[in-house]
Amino acid sequence: MEKSQHERRQHFRGKPRPGRVMPVRFRPTAVEGQDRPWVAAETRNIGIGGAFIASQAILPTGTFLTVELTLPTSDQIFTLPAVVRWVDGTLGMGVQFVGVDVDILLELNDYFSSLTGL
Numbered sequence: 001m002e003k004s005q006h007e008r009r010q011h012f013r014g015k016p017r018p019g020r021v022m023p024v025r026f027r028p029t030a031v032e033g034q035d036r037p038w039v040a041a042e043t044r045n046i047g048i049g050g051a052f053i054a055s056q057a058i059l060p061t062g063t064f065l066t067v068e069l070t071l072p073t074s075d076q077i078f079t080l081p082a083v084v085r086w087v088d089g090t091l092g093m094g095v096q097f098v099g100v101d102v103d104i105l106l107e108l109n110d111y112f113s114s115l116t117g118l
Helices: 003-010 102-113
Strands: 023-028 039-046 050-054 064-070 077-088 092-097
Touching: 023 050, 050 077, 064 092, 077 102
Parallel strands: none
Antiparallel strands: 023 039, 023 064, 039 050, 050 092, 064 077, 077 092
């Protein structure tokens, strides 16, 4: 095994992270004014920079999408623009949040910072 693969397995992403599994919904960014349907899914790991979304409706790498979520501590729906950065077979996709409003980032950071087992 290469050193980088070994290091990745030791990284926190390979360990359970309380509060990082939550329901979300997503859809590809509208093309030519046509909205796409929302897909219900669940995160397996989420932070202010992105998330792994477990879903059978996997989008290709490079696809821009909108992710919506509600934190357990709030009734507010957060709308996060994102791009698919990697795909894990039939398990789901890793997305990077892009162009997120600073106030939303601060609220997300406050929530994730409050979790134990980071």
